[in-house]
Amino acid sequence: MTRGYPYARPRERYPSLPGPAPAVPSSHEALPLWFVSVSIRLSLSAVPRLAAAVAVGAAVGVAVGLSSDTPLAILAGIAATQTFFVVIGWIVLWPMDAAATRRNARREDLRPVAEEIVVVTVALCGLVGIVVFLLGNSDTGHAATALLGVFMAWAALHLMYATRYAYLYYVDSGGGIDFNSDQPPAYRDFFYFSYNLGMTYQVSDTDVSSSLIRSMVLRHTLLSYVFGTSILATAINLFAGILVH
Incomplete structure (x- = not known):
């Protein structure tokens, strides 16, 4: 006991409270943020998605070529490229609400023109390549792969035009x-509007009031007719090959 303070106890030494956790070095936390930011920006733009799709298609073509003939490998590569581009595009764009759509469309700046040229060129080159390689290889495997490639090129075309209509609506035309x-x-x-044009070659319950959008609708429907005819011809070739074999 301490004199004069009968109930006093020796002062206990409590451990100090833990301080704040040490800060993560900026080099460690900047890398994930940078990676996420770049990944989001690349996924929202059609050209990087198309570049990734071409890489996937090349890998699939090489893999098929190691176990099969060259024409089938090329057809498989084209089909894989178009399929990857369409699937990733739907995954990225479909969940966006109107506000996110507006932000993404305005972020594109002048890039939509380049995207339209690149996607249409790749789709047409793929279509020509499919027809050329299908001429000398009309068996079921080649025809089925070609049919998938043509159909996915058709789907990729309308996906791209859906993003173009969104850009014109929110940036250039102020509606339309x-x-x-x-x-x-x-x-x-815009998917509804674009794919409806691709299947019927006309607008349904929507009205177009912008001359700029009308000109795009015209070339969109013309390209849709070319791809629709190609799908029909490839399907006929597939069924003819099945009947012959």
């Missing part, structure tokens, strides 16, 4: 398409 709704359109609405 009446979706008969009080809500601003999202990418899914």
